[in-house]
Amino acid sequence: MDKLYTRTRGCLCFDLDGTILNSVQESLKRVIKVAESCSLPIESNIEEKIISGWKKSLGKQDFMFSIWPQEAPDKLQVFMKAWEEMDSSESYEIFPNTKEALEKLCKYFYLGILTNRHLPSVFFQIRKNSLMPLFDFIVTPNWTKTKKPDPKMMIPVFEKCKQAGISEQNIILIGDTLEGDWQLAKNCGLEFYAVLAGGIHTREEFLVAGIPENHIIGSVANLPDKLLISG
Template structure:
């Protein structure tokens, strides 16, 4: 769970660099895309854009380890999936080193066989490149993968890659926003997600 950290990072950067307060809804509207893409929503000046990135990242990374946490049921669901023979990977819009650090801080890095970060790709979600690369690194055909996400950009990317998609409701987007992207399933709890994926694999 990084919601509060992300929001406070956006608030700090935009207030410090732009000198004004921007509505939280606008700050968080494109979470799930690379940060460099999101910052263009607040300026069309390259120097200002780069300063927003710098200030955001400095604040975010200084508070990161103390302000991230696991959603309820995360570890148990990951254990269930690994016990059932799943290979797991992460395709994120975070930079690869920060994503790796987050998994290690939370004590769940052991469950994942690969990470695809924003710095590993040319194109980013909603383009399918990151998830297709993740499948390749896992050694699994994309059509045999499931992609789990909490943003519309996740579901768009997974659908475009030909994967089964699962939208989860413990993220930052409302259920109707996620359902509009036609995921294969919508799950409200981690144990429901694990049970669905295990049952689907057995079919």
């Protein structure tokens, strides 16, 4: 029987986009589609600008200004509203075998989601992929009024884990960005697994940042083999 931790001893805290949701390439298309509908300029390097914003884990407002710094704020607000509405009404697929991995892990770990997405789109995406029963908590900027990598994002996580009898030392973060997920893990002194599936960063970039080779995984589907011991 596979076993490493019981649900009262460890917590796995997952990023959402690029970690559970296979959203990166589809999000690129959506951002450009919404920008065109809002008559925002589409430069030849817009995809590089979008990816750069995601690598930096920018909030949506900073993200918009990083791409269209000369555009009027009112116009960008129209874009943001349309983008959020699309993200709350059109689902992304999850990575292959991710649901099966989460179903295994939730038997032994307390599972949570920690994302810079806002709540309506988080609930929509999780429900559409039938993942809601697998998670014990979800933390978004709606509650923390900040975003990753600010350590304050972890306050609700620490509180939930304390209630479940889980120490901070037994919390593991799983994500796909250096400036958001990895930096948050470092800021809080937490163990971290880097996910390659979303394609935001390469294995080499994670290694250069100081993440051990054995903590870099292809996808969440690899986590049970890393964390569960047969016996």
